[in-house]
Amino acid sequence: MSEDRRLHVLRAIVQDYVRTSEPVGSKALLERHSLGVSAATVRNDMAALEEDGLITAPHTSAGRVPTDAGYRMFVDRLSGIKPLSKAEKVAIQRLLEGAVDLDDVVGRTVRLLSSLTHQVAVMQYPSLTRSTVRHVELVPIGGTRLMVVLIVNTGRVEQRVVDVGRDLAAGHEQVVADLRSLVNRTAAGQALTAVPALLQGALEQVDPADRDIARAVVSALEDALEEQTEERVVLAGTANLARVGSDFPTSLGEVLEALEEHVVLLKLMGSMATLDDEAVAVSIGAENPYAGLRTTSVVTSTYGPAGGLGVVGPTRMDYPMTMAAVRAVAHYVSTILDT
Amino acid sequence: MSEDRRLHVLRAIVQDYVRTSEPVGSKALLERHSLGVSAATVRNDMAALEEDGLITAPHTSAGRVPTDAGYRMFVDRLSGIKPLSKAEKVAIQRLLEGAVDLDDVVGRTVRLLSSLTHQVAVMQYPSLTRSTVRHVELVPIGGTRLMVVLIVNTGRVEQRVVDVGRDLAAGHEQVVADLRSLVNRTAAGQALTAVPALLQGALEQVDPADRDIARAVVSALEDALEEQTEERVVLAGTANLARVGSDFPTSLGEVLEALEEHVVLLKLMGSMATLDDEAVAVSIGAENPYAGLRTTSVVTSTYGPAGGLGVVGPTRMDYPMTMAAVRAVAHYVSTILDT
DNA sequence: CTTGGCACTCGCAACCCCCGAGTGCCAGAA
């Protein structure tokens, strides 16, 4: 028996099942694929594939359906990544180039990805572990309060109001100006993760009389840095989960719940990050560590220095197309964010 | 026949139907409510209520179900707003007080509201039509580029990078400083909507030699102001849509789609805003102007100067409880944002 | 206006039965 032909049969089963969402039988296979052998032979092959755990029969007298392992085999060895058409690539690029700011880039990206794949798109906010401080601004806002604004090189901004316990109205402008200058000299251009330590060092240089103000500002900055390091995630296309003919018989609620657990999605994208940039990672069904996503497949890639994005859909998905879309979108987002 | 008793019957039907989600018959009503009359009398009343379009029978030999008009009558005349318990109020307040910034307030609020009501919570970002400019910061960021940061009194921040077409590296610090000072004198404390006109006037005062730089900055600011006026909306609890025993037989997808159309939600909250602050508005089923929400009821209230928040759920919802939760959350958010 | 009684209506669940797609296996051919 030809090992090779068996894999052809598996590929044909996956393709047909993805197309029709109905279990595929030996006869139906012969009609749509020219395998050059008879139905009986195909049946033997199918029996072998079932023995290997790659396909399964939902009930005695129905066709076969790929198992998670079957999809895995398909993705790893049987399918290329179907490249997108020139026109699609251009459309993606145009759409993303029209974004006006970071929020807009993220928003457009998830919507684009969900409409390309007809699935739920997930995107991690540009990761900031490798981000640097671009500028820190201190703005007195009346009374004893001071607004601390942190601007990160990716364009994100975080602000905090601190009460410095001393009236800044008159005569203290210089204190604030000095402090602004010191903080910027210390932190500008530095990695977010390195800044807290540097600031602590810089505190030494402050006139002891103003040490309390400086301490309050530094504390607010540390808080803001913490917030920036805390990752966020954005979704689009959850309505696709309820599409007619969708899978997720009963578990739709579980999937929605899992998607609301942004922490889960972040961990997932983190753990799936591949060594190779530009590569696409796929997690199929029960391979997935999170219970709510056991009936789904997740296709992710990375963008920029350390961001993740991808889609969540039924295990019965068009992997070549989805992987191509995820890869292409990740690629274009990377180039957009690079500028 | 007593008009009064008929309304009692309607109320009992709504309450039972909300509890059991099954059509309620005359006998079942007698068991759970002491109406002091016989089943036959109740049947006569039910026939009259059906005649009036307040209830309907899904099929000949089943109990009755309230129509949209029936729920409307219930909400307007038959149910109070069940006040929350002291403990619940304290819990709400504690939770919201723990928020660290505006994003966090919004995030906590929607999650809180969705878990209180077990429905989808919707919250408009604090509306900025009445917001004012707190401060504008100009930061040269190398080469010919300048970052313009707009800080609004609600704490939101928007930034833009503009290319001023002239190298700012050396000797031009003063130009930037002057411009910063001018812009702040002009815009600080002014309503966002008034600022563009004021800035155009201020342009006159700029040295013609630097007019081009000023124009670029003003243009970026106008863009940022536009963005701030553009309203956003945040959701939580979409998983509740798929709860077991949920309604939305087939239309779940439509509802999810409608929820992704944030513009629709914003319009809805805008149109439902009541004259009376603190009041709760309810839009029931087909009263709703948006097709995707024809099978849902929307309960909203306003917070702060002009924000909206609320929940979207099945028409068969516990109106007294939901209205109480929405009202209470809106109230506490208002007080939190006031500080 | 209310009440008890009674005939009637239908949705629904259970049941049955049949059909056909699809299988596994076997004996013979290549």
Next chain:
DNA sequence: TTCTGGCACTCGGGGGTTGCGAGTGCCAAG
């Protein structure tokens, strides 16, 4: 050894039928 045609078998699902019971509308009497 591998492939093929044939054949008996399995079983899920669709369609028709039936019985049950909840619930109704109406009526005549209180």
